[in-house]
Amino acid sequence: MNAEPHPVGLTIRGAVKVYPGTRALSSVDFDIRMGAVNVLVGENGAGKSTLMKVIAGVETLTLGQIEIDGQPVTIRTKEDAVANGIGIVFQELNLFPEMTVSENVFMGSEPTRYGVDVDTRRVAEETRKLMKRLEQDIEPDTRLGYLRIGQQQVVEIAKALVENARFLILDEPTSALSASEVEVLFRIIEELKSQGVGIVYISHRLEELIRVGDYITVLRDGKVTGSRPMKGVDIPWIVEAMIGGKSKDFSKNLGHSFGAEIFRAENICLPKLGGGLTVDNVSLSLRAGEILGLYGLMGAGRTEFLECLMAQQPASTGRFYIDGKEIRERQVAGRIARGIALVPEDRKRDGLIQIMAIRENLTLSSLAQFTRLFHLSLRQEAARATDFIKRLTIKVASAENPVSSLSGGNQQKVVIGKALMTEPKVLLMDEPSRGIDIGAKAEIYRTMRLLAADGIGIVFVTSDLEEVLALSDRIIVMADGHITGEFGRGAPAAEVIAAATPAKNKDKAA
Amino acid sequence: MTPVTTSTPAKSALSRNWLLLLLKARTFVALILVLAYFSFAAPNFLTPENAVLVTKHVAINAFLAIGMTFVIITGGIDLSVGAIVGLCGMAAGWLLSYGIDIGLGWTIQFNTLEIILIACLLGIFIGAVNGVLITRLNVAPFIATLGMLYVARGAALLSSGGRTFPNLNGNATFGSETFPLVGAGSFFGIPIMIWMLVGAALLAAYIAGRTPLGRHIYATGGNERGALLSGVNVNRIKMFVYMFSGLMAALVGIIIASQLKASHPATGEFFELNAIAAAVLGGTSMSGGRGRIGGTIIGAFVIGILADGLVMMGVSSFWQMVIKGLVIITAVVIDQAQSRLQARVALTQETAGGS
Numbered sequence: 001m002n003a004e005p006h007p008v009g010l011t012i013r014g015a016v017k018v019y020p021g022t023r024a025l026s027s028v029d030f031d032i033r034m035g036a037v038n039v040l041v042g043e044n045g046a047g048k049s050t051l052m053k054v055i056a057g058v059e060t061l062t063l064g065q066i067e068i069d070g071q072p073v074t075i076r077t078k079e080d081a082v083a084n085g086i087g088i089v090f091q092e093l094n095l096f097p098e099m100t101v102s103e104n105v106f107m108g109s110e111p112t113r114y115g116v117d118v119d120t121r122r123v124a125e126e127t128r129k130l131m132k133r134l135e136q137d138i139e140p141d142t143r144l145g146y147l148r149i150g151q152q153q154v155v156e157i158a159k160a161l162v163e164n165a166r167f168l169i170l171d172e173p174t175s176a177l178s179a180s181e182v183e184v185l186f187r188i189i190e191e192l193k194s195q196g197v198g199i200v201y202i203s204h205r206l207e208e209l210i211r212v213g214d215y216i217t218v219l220r221d222g223k224v225t226g227s228r229p230m231k232g233v234d235i236p237w238i239v240e241a242m243i244g245g246k247s248k249d250f251s252k253n254l255g256h257s258f259g260a261e262i263f264r265a266e267n268i269c270l271p272k273l274g275g276g277l278t279v280d281n282v283s284l285s286l287r288a289g290e291i292l293g294l295y296g297l298m299g300a301g302r303t304e305f306l307e308c309l310m311a312q313q314p315a316s317t318g319r320f321y322i323d324g325k326e327i328r329e330r331q332v333a334g335r336i337a338r339g340i341a342l343v344p345e346d347r348k349r350d351g352l353i354q355i356m357a358i359r360e361n362l363t364l365s366s367l368a369q370f371t372r373l374f375h376l377s378l379r380q381e382a383a384r385a386t387d388f389i390k391r392l393t394i395k396v397a398s399a400e401n402p403v404s405s406l407s408g409g410n411q412q413k414v415v416i417g418k419a420l421m422t423e424p425k426v427l428l429m430d431e432p433s434r435g436i437d438i439g440a441k442a443e444i445y446r447t448m449r450l451l452a453a454d455g456i457g458i459v460f461v462t463s464d465l466e467e468v469l470a471l472s473d474r475i476i477v478m479a480d481g482h483i484t485g486e487f488g489r490g491a492p493a494a495e496v497i498a499a500a501t502p503a504k505n506k507d508k509a510a
Numbered sequence: 511m512t513p514v515t516t517s518t519p520a521k522s523a524l525s526r527n528w529l530l531l532l533l534k535a536r537t538f539v540a541l542i543l544v545l546a547y548f549s550f551a552a553p554n555f556l557t558p559e560n561a562v563l564v565t566k567h568v569a570i571n572a573f574l575a576i577g578m579t580f581v582i583i584t585g586g587i588d589l590s591v592g593a594i595v596g597l598c599g600m601a602a603g604w605l606l607s608y609g610i611d612i613g614l615g616w617t618i619q620f621n622t623l624e625i626i627l628i629a630c631l632l633g634i635f636i637g638a639v640n641g642v643l644i645t646r647l648n649v650a651p652f653i654a655t656l657g658m659l660y661v662a663r664g665a666a667l668l669s670s671g672g673r674t675f676p677n678l679n680g681n682a683t684f685g686s687e688t689f690p691l692v693g694a695g696s697f698f699g700i701p702i703m704i705w706m707l708v709g710a711a712l713l714a715a716y717i718a719g720r721t722p723l724g725r726h727i728y729a730t731g732g733n734e735r736g737a738l739l740s741g742v743n744v745n746r747i748k749m750f751v752y753m754f755s756g757l758m759a760a761l762v763g764i765i766i767a768s769q770l771k772a773s774h775p776a777t778g779e780f781f782e783l784n785a786i787a788a789a790v791l792g793g794t795s796m797s798g799g800r801g802r803i804g805g806t807i808i809g810a811f812v813i814g815i816l817a818d819g820l821v822m823m824g825v826s827s828f829w830q831m832v833i834k835g836l837v838i839i840t841a842v843v844i845d846q847a848q849s850r851l852q853a854r855v856a857l858t859q860e861t862a863g864g865s
Contacts, residue, residue, distance in 0.1 A: 352733065
């Protein structure tokens with residue numbers, strides 16, 4: 001273990017993080033080696049982000065300990081993290097679009113003159129230097145909102161560099177970058193490595209990981225399933241460690257046959273801000289009783305496609321058909337009436353009214369069923385809610401408690417129940433198993449199977465490879481807004497991954 | 511308002527549930543406290559005559575507070591209600607005094623019912639303008655209704671050049687002689703305006719509790735995006751609440767004009783603040799999604815009784831303001847404590863009884 005070229009700078013031992021209802025990390029050991037790129041990989045919900053949030057002081061560990069240079073440290077706040085030399089670039093940008101680039105870069109660490117006012121000249125100068133180092137032609141006085149997403153990502157990296165981070169965490173740094181920007185980023189990483197900075201690199205793009213990484217750690221369901229130097233690692237090894245030999249409890253196909261075509265989308269396009277298309281001529285069709293998996297990486301346009309279908313993107317073009325009849329309704333209620341129901345990706349933000357009761361959430365989309373003229377029958381409503389709570393085995397003490405008191409898995413069941421109560425023909429599920437524990441996942445899979453057997457067509461979006469392989473009757477892979485592959489049952493994992501990560505091409509640089 | 515009861519034998523949980531019940535009923539407790547205090551401290555406070563008088567004072571604010579409660583539940587605010595009171599009062603005064611001159615040497619005169627109807631439509635229309643500004647033009651509710659406050663108040667002043675329309679006794683020839691009865695008349699010994707309040711409160715409570723519209727109002731305030739994706743027509747809901755608030759304000763304008771037999775363009779200044787105070791005191795959350803009509807009515811009574819009782823005790827109006835402010839702030843502090851406690855109770859219930 002000694003005389004290694006890359007000394008260990010930060011170690012985490014026995015990290016456990018418990019959220020209400022889920023165990024995000026269970027006794028994870030992780031090292032950050034200095035002057036090297038430490039790759040962290042795993043599927044969504046595997047615990048990567050939680051681990052990084054713990055290091056960055058956004059979350060605190062339930063159990064376990066963090067040591068820097070052999071000394072135990074407690075990182076409770078972001079300030080603690082900065083004081084310990086930890087810089088992090090989150091996948092979601094934490095920037096202020098109304099402020100200038102230099103103001104953003106020095107946010108929270110503004111140099112002052114005599115401790116009074118901000119030394120704007122120095123700020124601008126330093127920012128210019130940083131941008132030069134990052135090989136970006138960005139003026140410090142530009143308003144951040146005017147920059148492309150890729151450039152904003154560079155600003156975010158610059159922000160971490162200002163704080164002289166010894167440990168730099170990059171969470172999916174390339175997801176919004178163009179090919180040339182990725183090259184620049186890799187050069188920056190090389191330079192930082194030579195300065196002895198310990199880099200943690202999180203990404204879904206496996207080729208990229210193998211190219212840039214020195215050490216790799218694979219997480220699955222909150223546990224480390226593989227940790228070794230990058231030498232000799234290939235994609236099959238990573239996939240194996242990510243997915244594992246044994247499968248999660250996916251319920252078996254019930255062996256029913258599909259019905260006629262129930263839903264069809266033709267040439268759906270959605271323009272992107274600043275040119276290009278977020279959803280690029282997507283056409284697909286779905287048969288009754290079929291489970292269609294829509295796989296792809298973040299930003300592939302899958303969620304946006306569902307939003308077009310749910311009338312959330314007024315700028316979209318193209319046609320949708322249900323049972324051969326075109327959908328012309330412009331309101332969500334109209335689309336629900338036509339037999340479309342959505343289980344949104346972000347439960348908290350889009351799926352539930354947190355402060356309302358479980359019963360009220362379940363029935364929100366189908367109140368018309370209990371209404372005569374304008375009078376709402378609370379008795380019928382309660383009966384129907386109780387019925388769905390039983391059918392979906394939602395564990396509740398009382399249907400009158402606020403939905404926020406439930407665990408993630410049960411909340412998700414409430415969202416599904418709400419969608420099902422509208423008696424849909426086509427059920428759209430965006431990341432239906434995100435952020436819920438394994439037991440609840442298995443129940444949701446089982447529910448999906450049963451619904452399909454009842455003749456409902458299901459389109460589900462997922463970034464979980466294992467899930468899409470095991471659950472789908474058919475898989476459609478999307479990347480950069482268009483369909484890049486279509487597979488039947490039992491498709492090889494490597495091919496699906498390959499379709500989801502096409503080589504970075506020039507049109508991304510638009 | 512149902513108390514949470516659990517079968518948990520633990521004593522701490524039991525006392526916690528009692529505390530929660532007490533906190534939930536806090537506005538009611540406050541009402542009883544102020545009533546008890548003033549009956550004891552102020553002579554004549556508990557006489558039936560005084561009770562009717564106080565209720566009439568309270569009613570003015572309660573109408574506005576009912577409309578305001580819906581608006582606040584959707585996560586908005588309506589600052590224009592006081593100005594709508596003034597403008598609709600002026601409209602009623604104008605119609606009574608002059609009718610409408612259609613420019614052909616004729617004037618149309620209206621009877622009481624028509625005058626009330628027109629003034630109400632005016633209030634609803636102003637509410638609709640607020641709604642359009644907020645839903646279609648994306649103006650923040652605070653700004654849209656603040657602007658409308660000035661516009662409506664200015665219009666009220668313009669309508670008479672700042673003067674009062676006096677002697678609104680109506681005219682039997684046109685069938686408007688019954689106008690003063692709206693604010694001054696009685697029915698079964700109870701003032702008509704109080705019957706109107708009872709009607710408005712029952713209607714609002716029915717809408718809130720027993721119609722899809724009410725459910726959608728709560729959903730819109732609780733999580734607008736979530737409501738939208740669940741098929742709630744959020745824009746239509748918002749239009750409704752501002753129009754309803756405008757209607758309530760118009761009723762108040764008519765009642766005051768009728769009571770005083772005069773309409774003054776400055777009527778209703780700062781009424782919006784009292785209405786917000788009553789709603790908040792009654793447990794309506796300014797962040798939306800939570801509130802009850804019953805609570806708001808009780809809140810209006812607490813504020814009204816406090817004001818009248820202090821006057822009867824001869825407390826200076828300066829101190830009255832200080833006391834009112836403190837009561838409102840205390841109410842919100844307790845409200846926060848209650849929500850935290852309630853969330854904890856529900857959570858323990860779910861962890862104990864659920865998984």
